[in-house]
Amino acid sequence: MTEEKRVSTTQLAKLRGIPQDQLFTQLSSQGLIEKKDDKWTLTDAGVKAGGVYQTGKYGQYVAWPESFDVHVQPAKADAPKMLTATALGQHFEVSATKINYILSELGWIQKGLKGWLVTDQGKKMGAEQGEDSRSGIPYARWPEKILKIRALKDSVDNMKGVDKPKTDSDKMDSFRHKFEATHRATDGHFVRSKAEMLIDNWLYMAEIVHAYERKLPIEEEMYCDFYIPTGKVYIEYWGYDNDEKYLARKQEKQAIYQKYNFNLIELTDQDVLNLDDILPRLLLKFGVQAY
Structure with missing residues (x-):
């Protein structure tokens, strides 16, 4: 019997039409994978579910049977749309880098060893901690309501030199x-x-x-x-x-x-x-x- 083809978590997300960040989060919440030393590793439950380790161009990674049954919880209809620094930058017509430094200056995120970490104050603003599925670099996601928060708008205007x-x-x-x-x-x-x-x-x-x-x-x-x-x-x-x-x-x-x-x-x-x-x-x- 021919062994079933196995695919990476990222490939599996593409095959199922699921955002890869959402799939990694879901597999983690189901106890199938966990983060150790900035790398995703299989748990015993993940191995029993069919997960294995394979080696590719970027080193060892977790792979799953191509037919792996992904149980992803559907997003709530009333769930707020979450924006990245890139989306915020497009709205305010500045770069994502400048947006992150503004958010850091406001105390809503802080610089990690790599990437950006949401602070307690950022969580109060509705921010969620995200993580790049390949690199593991953390970043923040923000609800659309943040676009109307005066402190952010004022900081962007100050940075752009807008007289108010x-x-x-x-x-x-x-x-x-x-x-x-x-x-x-x-x-x-x-x-x-x-x-x-x-x-x-x-x-x-x-x-x-x-x-x-x-x-x-x-x-x-x-x-x-x-x-x-x-x-x-x-x-x-x-x-x-x-x-x-x-x-x-x-x-x-x-x-x-x-x-x-x-x-x-x-x-x-x-x-x-x-x-x-x-x-x-x-x-x-x-x-x-x-x-």
């Missing part, structure tokens, strides 16, 4: 308009107090890339004092302890940082006097090394 008119919520931020940014830091940033100037100068001299008054990637209208893309760290300097309105604003901001579980460093006047000892230790907790 001030919104009513911008005008309502009385603190930021009450205290003008008149203190010029070493790197050219104009900040609102001498303490913020000292913090900015310290970050600059430590060669730590940072932004001043970066809008948080949330629907609420809130700006941090400083943002460090490496480590996704936000820094807040708290002054004006005797001002009731300021204290109320401080509590509101702290609650939002806690709500989204953002990496936050809080500095006081006393901390600013001792930044060389305080900041390196606090930054290191989030994987940011100074000096």
